[in-house]
Amino acid sequence: MPITDQHRRKRGRNLALAGVLVALVILFYFMTLARMGGGGS
Amino acid sequence: MARPSAVGIGPDAPNTRLGEEARVADFFALLKPRVAALVAFTGFVGLWLAGGTVHPFLAAVAVLAIALGSGGAGAINMWYEADIDARMTRTRSRPVPAGRVSPSAALGFGVVTATFAVMTLALATTYLAAGLLAGAVLFYVFVYTIWLKRRTPQNIVIGGAAGALPPVIGWAAATGTIDLFPLLLFGLIFIWTPAHFWALALYKAEDYARASVPMLPVVAGQAETRRQILLYAVALQAFALAPWALGLSGALYGTGAVVLGAGFVALALALWRRGTVSLARATFAYSILYLFLSFALLIVDRAVGR
Numbered sequence: 001m002p003i004t005d006q007h008r009r010k011r012g013r014n015l016a017l018a019g020v021l022v023a024l025v026i027l028f029y030f031m032t033l034a035r036m037g038g039g040g041s
Numbered sequence: 042m043a044r045p046s047a048v049g050i051g052p053d054a055p056n057t058r059l060g061e062e063a064r065v066a067d068f069f070a071l072l073k074p075r076v077a078a079l080v081a082f083t084g085f086v087g088l089w090l091a092g093g094t095v096h097p098f099l100a101a102v103a104v105l106a107i108a109l110g111s112g113g114a115g116a117i118n119m120w121y122e123a124d125i126d127a128r129m130t131r132t133r134s135r136p137v138p139a140g141r142v143s144p145s146a147a148l149g150f151g152v153v154t155a156t157f158a159v160m161t162l163a164l165a166t167t168y169l170a171a172g173l174l175a176g177a178v179l180f181y182v183f184v185y186t187i188w189l190k191r192r193t194p195q196n197i198v199i200g201g202a203a204g205a206l207p208p209v210i211g212w213a214a215a216t217g218t219i220d221l222f223p224l225l226l227f228g229l230i231f232i233w234t235p236a237h238f239w240a241l242a243l244y245k246a247e248d249y250a251r252a253s254v255p256m257l258p259v260v261a262g263q264a265e266t267r268r269q270i271l272l273y274a275v276a277l278q279a280f281a282l283a284p285w286a287l288g289l290s291g292a293l294y295g296t297g298a299v300v301l302g303a304g305f306v307a308l309a310l311a312l313w314r315r316g317t318v319s320l321a322r323a324t325f326a327y328s329i330l331y332l333f334l335s336f337a338l339l340i341v342d343r344a345v346g347r
Contacts, residue, residue, distance in 0.1 A: 009064060013064075016065045028164075034099050035164075
């Protein structure tokens, strides 16, 4: 099946979403570390 | 929640593949990034001035959450106001009226983003800060966007409360409390907002009239709007100078506030007298610079004074 421009856009959006999910995992990991270290207000 | 029927958008629009063309950049545009940047900056100033013991990483997360809360509210606003945006030259190329993002996708994106922002702020800092951010988002969506925007020329006066909250949210994120200083900064942004938006509305009045949005120049005319801008620019000085007068900031900020305020009042005075488009544009541009520099001065003043 030929890869259309639409496919490319959808793939771009899916990759962006995957990036967001990975970023969230990292974000919450470091947030937990910071809070456990007594850095919360 | 019913949304006004849109012109050239939605499932009945000619573009039957609405939203399938959406790029990541379109979703980024839904966040109103320039507004979110200014909101994040004022939130950061509130957090910085509070001088709490919050971890730098959590402080950065808090600023990001404030920006995302603003962005989420902006996306919901773009969903609800797509019919207005489609009629205005300034906004008709936005993702929803242009048909690049479907209304439902914009709404979903906005709700998810704003909810994520509030939850993240609660986990990273304090429930008070998260509650204030949730309040700001809900106020912006329900009070400003849905209730006031299409009904009264006081829309941006009252609605401005949402945009004025970030310094209070930042302060609450750092300390878990609310104090006089962030409330003064709330007042500063609250009084600044009408002068800022009405300067824009002066030279976009035809746009607003076409979209049936009762902005002050449309309802009360150009002369009355210029008079109101001047009144708000003068009143703004009370809040701008208060931190210095009350000893909450130093002479550096005080001197800067006097100079910046004199510039704002001088522009508003010239606009009131002459009322040219170029002066309206200059007042709008200066108002953005004014807010940015005023808050930047607060940071520098505190850093120097420490």
